[in-house]
Amino acid sequence: MYHHLDELESQSIYIFREAYRRFENLAMLYSIGKDSTTMIHLARKAFFGRLPFPLVHIDTTYKYPEMIQYRDRMAREWNADLIVGKNAAAIEAGMGPEQGRLLCCEKLKTDGLSRIIEQHGFHGLFLGIRRDEEGSRAKERVFSPRDKNFEWPYKDQPPELWDQFNTSFEPGTHIRVHPILHWTELNIWEYIKREQIEICPLYFAKDGKRFRSLGCMPCTGPITSSAATVDDIIEELKTIKAPERAGRAQDQENAYAMQKLRAKGYM
Amino acid sequence: MTQSDTLKIVIVGHVDHGKSTLIGRLFYDTGSIPRVRYQEIAATCRAQGREFEFAYLMDALEEERDQNITIDTASTFFKTAKRPYVIIDAPGHKQFLKNMITGASSADAAILLVDGAEGVREQTKRHAYVLSLLGIRQVVVTVNKLDMVGYDRKVFGAVENDIRGFLHSVGIVPSHVIPVSARQGENMAKRLGHTPWYSGPTVLEALDTFENVHGDRTLPLRLPVQDVYKWDGKRIYVGRVESGEIRKGDEVVFLPSGKITKIKSVEKWRTPDLPSAGAGESIGITTRDELFVERGEVIARRDNAPVRTREIRASIFWLSDRPFQAGASYTLKLATAEVTATAVAIEERLDSSSLEVTERHARELLATEVGNVAFALKNDIAADLYGENIALGRFVIEDGTLISGGGIIRSLAADSGGSVQTVRLDDKFIINDDGSFVDLTRERREVDFYVTAPFLDYLSAGNRVLFRLRDPRQVEPVALMAFEHNLRFSFGRDGEKINLILFRDAGKTATAEPEFGGL
Numbered sequence A: 001m002y003h004h005l006d007e008l009e010s011q012s013i014y015i016f017r018e019a020y021r022r023f024e025n026l027a028m029l030y031s032i033g034k035d036s037t038t039m040i041h042l043a044r045k046a047f048f049g050r051l052p053f054p055l056v057h058i059d060t061t062y063k064y065p066e067m068i069q070y071r072d073r074m075a076r077e078w079n080a081d082l083i084v085g086k087n088a089a090a091i092e093a094g095m096g097p098e099q100g101r102l103l104c105c106e107k108l109k110t111d112g113l114s115r116i117i118e119q120h121g122f123h124g125l126f127l128g129i130r131r132d133e134e135g136s137r138a139k140e141r142v143f144s145p146r147d148k149n150f151e152w153p154y155k156d157q158p159p160e161l162w163d164q165f166n167t168s169f170e171p172g173t174h175i176r177v178h179p180i181l182h183w184t185e186l187n188i189w190e191y192i193k194r195e196q197i198e199i200c201p202l203y204f205a206k207d208g209k210r211f212r213s214l215g216c217m218p219c220t221g222p223i224t225s226s227a228a229t230v231d232d233i234i235e236e237l238k239t240i241k242a243p244e245r246a247g248r249a250q251d252q253e254n255a256y257a258m259q260k261l262r263a264k265g266y267m
Numbered sequence B: 001m002t003q004s005d006t007l008k009i010v011i012v013g014h015v016d017h018g019k020s021t022l023i024g025r026l027f028y029d030t031g032s033i034p035r036v037r038y039q040e041i042a043a044t045c046r047a048q049g050r051e052f053e054f055a056y057l058m059d060a061l062e063e064e065r066d067q068n069i070t071i072d073t074a075s076t077f078f079k080t081a082k083r084p085y086v087i088i089d090a091p092g093h094k095q096f097l098k099n100m101i102t103g104a105s106s107a108d109a110a111i112l113l114v115d116g117a118e119g120v121r122e123q124t125k126r127h128a129y130v131l132s133l134l135g136i137r138q139v140v141v142t143v144n145k146l147d148m149v150g151y152d153r154k155v156f157g158a159v160e161n162d163i164r165g166f167l168h169s170v171g172i173v174p175s176h177v178i179p180v181s182a183r184q185g186e187n188m189a190k191r192l193g194h195t196p197w198y199s200g201p202t203v204l205e206a207l208d209t210f211e212n213v214h215g216d217r218t219l220p221l222r223l224p225v226q227d228v229y230k231w232d233g234k235r236i237y238v239g240r241v242e243s244g245e246i247r248k249g250d251e252v253v254f255l256p257s258g259k260i261t262k263i264k265s266v267e268k269w270r271t272p273d274l275p276s277a278g279a280g281e282s283i284g285i286t287t288r289d290e291l292f293v294e295r296g297e298v299i300a301r302r303d304n305a306p307v308r309t310r311e312i313r314a315s316i317f318w319l320s321d322r323p324f325q326a327g328a329s330y331t332l333k334l335a336t337a338e339v340t341a342t343a344v345a346i347e348e349r350l351d352s353s354s355l356e357v358t359e360r361h362a363r364e365l366l367a368t369e370v371g372n373v374a375f376a377l378k379n380d381i382a383a384d385l386y387g388e389n390i391a392l393g394r395f396v397i398e399d400g401t402l403i404s405g406g407g408i409i410r411s412l413a414a415d416s417g418g419s420v421q422t423v424r425l426d427d428k429f430i431i432n433d434d435g436s437f438v439d440l441t442r443e444r445r446e447v448d449f450y451v452t453a454p455f456l457d458y459l460s461a462g463n464r465v466l467f468r469l470r471d472p473r474q475v476e477p478v479a480l481m482a483f484e485h486n487l488r489f490s491f492g493r494d495g496e497k498i499n500l501i502l503f504r505d506a507g508k509t510a511t512a513e514p515e516f517g518g519l
């Protein structure tokens, strides 16, 4: 009766409730992807159908139009308070991947995020990252502090054990809470299937291609696939050899690209 | 238990003995490393001018690869034909013990790895001891780097003896001791033939021999209250069932407050009326009475409840550079409860590697040291012995704002709640039908009430009950009872004493309209 998805779900609910109890001013980062959409579903489970904090989407203006349409439709359905943040100055100044993919990520996403946090005074932020995505995320804590400079102290993280989390923070700092850190890509799809969660249509194959991970248009490529349903995707994942984020160009810039971006506050 | 239950395994042992390499090799041999990942690692090694390092699969940070050391714990995911695994890599360096414990604390089982050429070393023993403190009983030992000693059976035998001896002293019996070379892949996923004298399982086979560990439904019920949501006109207590099972209709006690009520509903989103929920499930419950209880209380059955205590003795491990000090105060976080505690005495101070008692009645504990400590708590909490119920028998210690250590409860003194007098309100006292009253004028202790169903029925029938109070301080427990059971009362001064009349308005809730005046 007790399925591994139940265990994952219960742990995520526990994390949500813990953060909600500990922090007054919380928000959830919503990237439109399958992970953060699943995370929203889990939050509604934790809070009996409610979303008792706003969703924040950092718009780089480079997103696929289907993503934005889907985002707005879902936000209405969830009755969510959606905050859309932009680093308008950088966008006006023409920031784009031509200036360097990593610089672009840093300016449009990391700086965009830090502005929103400052503007709204958020103390805690839910993020839908997972340990199996890539090496530096594999080392994350569930409650992960960010210092005054927005930096991740990855060389000296505080201990975290027995579901007792570090919840104290100094002024000007915040804590990243990772409710689905312990899920794998396959778990997410199995759960989407079980719970019948509606996912952005770009994930499903059209004309022999689909997106496995969603991001900005210039830096995200589709994979060759005929998986047009959730069941097809689950079957495909059982045999696929390429890593999930292979289609994300910023990850491939150099060996430590993600570590460097994330050390500075990237998701 | 289904076949697909995930098992979490931590890899521990002394620095540089090959833990990360073992994981990388296992992944490689089972075709679990994506090709681009392999190419990335190969390119990094080429640039560094060294042989291919399997450890880089886990050691993904630049600093880790530059120094060839694991800094922080990392998890990775893996599957055999039997079930999925979470493999947790732990750092071996003494300085990163806090990270090792972070990784090991969530594991169901462990692989303890010893370098065959170097033998048992300081962190081998420390990690073994930490496993025993964390309650991890399922352990496999691998004796690694046997390629460096020509797969010598005698070398293996000597190391095996050593480690079995030490593990015995911390109460662990390893299920297998496996001779391996992580780098060459001997006895990892397959047998390469270097150890014809060994007939036991490979590492991959040994993984599948571990048993799944779950919160136990057969243990007594423990449901720590995580939060109270006052939504949709009801009070929902949320939390995770840590052990046992909770059922609709159960009579339960909240501890440490001692309040007793019945479970009205067991709820999840979209399933607001479950018959029951068991260990591991995050749920919400509502109760017959709207009890005024907070996070930190534990819901249990009355005949098998945790202990209400202010005095505990625990084995603690210290992880912070700021020493743990006798006489100082700390915050203990036990399940969802938080309590200020004074370290009354560090009765024994231990070297966590040699297990020697280095001092009795010590003044402080340094990072990585273990101590047997007596704590005096500022408030009551509900707790269990670690040996009886893990979830309520362990706690973390916060020094200032950071988690700095952990402890497991070895003994505790039951607090009979002697300073509080519980007054039972039942039909026994409602004997005379003209003017029933509860006289508290001679009660010197604090009071609280145990409200029974007949008492509430009596009020619901339109009856009134007079409470005679000694002074205004006794109003609070009556007000609390009124709050919890939707009752009203009127207030009247009678010389130095107070008369309260408790009643229930038929059809109205107590909050509908305030009523002033009194007798």
Ligand SMILES: Nc1nc2c(ncn2[C@@H]2O[C@H](COP(=O)(O)OP(=O)(O)OP(=O)(O)O)[C@@H](O)[C@H]2O)c(=O)[nH]1
Binding pocket: B013, B014, B015, B016, B017, B018, B019, B020, B021, B022, B053, B054, B055, B068, B069, B070, B071, B090, B091, B092, B093, B144, B145, B146, B147, B148, B180, B181, B182, B183, B184
């Ligand atoms: N010859 C030989 N070398 C090995 C073997 N296993 C690991 N090594 C080498 O030992 C060194 C340390 O290996 P790691 O896997 O990084 O050790 P570790 O236990 O993870 O170290 P920490 O995490 O820093 O405690 C590396 O250079 C490995 O290549 C083995 O079976 N044989």
Ligand SMILES: [Mg+2]
Binding pocket: B019, B020, B021, B055, B059, B069, B070, B089, B090, B091, B092
């Ligand atoms: Mg290592």
